[in-house]
Amino acid sequence: MITFVYAVLVFQVLRFTVSLFNFLSNPKLGYYGKHFTEPVSVIISGKRAEATALLQSIQEQDYDQIEIFFKEEQEEETLLHQARGRYFLFLDAGNTIRKGMINNLIQRTKVFDLDLLSLIPNRKDLSFLERCTLPLQDLLLLNLFPLRFVKLNQALLLSIASKSCMFYNAQRYRLHHRSSPAAEPMKLKAEILLANKFVYANDHPDLDEQGRGLLRTLGRSVPVALLYLLLSLAGPLLMLLNYDYVFLFLPLGLIFLTRMMTSFLTAQNPLYNVLLHPLQMLMLVLLLLKACWMKVFTSVQH
Structure with missing residues (x-):
């Protein structure tokens, strides 16, 4: 005993x-105050009708070079052919983003030469039941994994990365997506950060x-x-x-x-x-x- x-x-x-x-x-996305002009393709998972708040928040960004696609509306190969962005930002339809996020993502990606940057969204306006359940995911993540070191293990990083907000170097994403399943997995230089209120997940998972x-x-x-x-x-x-x-x-x-x-x-x-x-x-x-x-x-x- x-x-x-x-x-x-x-x-x-x-x-x-x-x-x-x-x-x-403090593994959070910072505010860097820089502005970029590279085109960014925003690829939204979910139905268009569910993305009203997200589309509004994208329009309020201080960034002009944005094109928007809905993943469910076309084949992925067609989407990758049509997307002209230097970066791909994958978002769930239930998310909303805060002004300045795209510039900050690009700055972080450039400084650390990242292929992938995944953000763990914040949440707000929770019901009583959700207050008893939704904080558990962040609790497990932050008391089991030192986020600054997770990037040293790609398999672990990809398993715990938040799929609801992922920012890719477009060229590396295409190479990674088109690689043969039989081939050795491509090494991605990736990082996971807390969203620092730049992304909110507004869905209500059961x-x-x-x-x-x-x-x-x-x-x-x-x-x-x-x-x-x-x-x-x-x-x-x-x-x-x-x-x-x-x-x-x-x-x-x-x-x-x-x-x-x-x-x-x-x-x-x-x-x-x-x-x-x-x-x-x-x-x-x-x-x-x-x-x-x-x-x-x-x-x-x-």
Whole structure:
């Protein structure tokens, strides 16, 4: 039992350390104040009727060289042939973007010679249920992965990158898209950053979709998901029931500080996240267990 308690404490310290590193390194898209003129092709996933707010936010950009395509309205090869942009900006129809974002994306891409820059969107105007579930994705990401170092592992980077906002060098994207499946995967110089309020995701994913997203963050591995739940939730709960309360100051303090740091990084309300933490953890258990159940039995059926 004491060995398990030590394992729980070590895991809590590691989560806190990763969160602290992310907090101090501040992996956000910055505002650089520069203006560019290269053409950018904005490629929107989703129906045109769902993209009214996004189209309005694109029009309000301080950038003129923009062309817009809807991915579902034509074959991808045709789209790539028609798109004339030097950069491709892939966005979900439910997103909105803030003035200055495209110039900042180009600046970051140029300075670091990136092939791909993925932004993790912010969220706002959440319902009570969404406040209990949607912050979990950012929590897992920021207390498990030091974002500044994720770019060193391309497989990991591509697995946790946000597909709802991706900015590509168009030439590299075409080469990557047209490479043979049998060929060795093309190395992409890529980076993941927090959107820093430049992109908002305004969609309302259902609980099953959120569960799949959480499992994807944990490598789509059922054993890893179960181990995470064991060390992050079952362990502290066991300590609460079996040990003197004085021993809980360390894990509870680390959890509190982790929630505060990840909340500030993602522009979430830290008070809500601290007060709702027990409910969020309950939803984390339910969402992950259901996602694991569906993955196991879907695999068995196939």
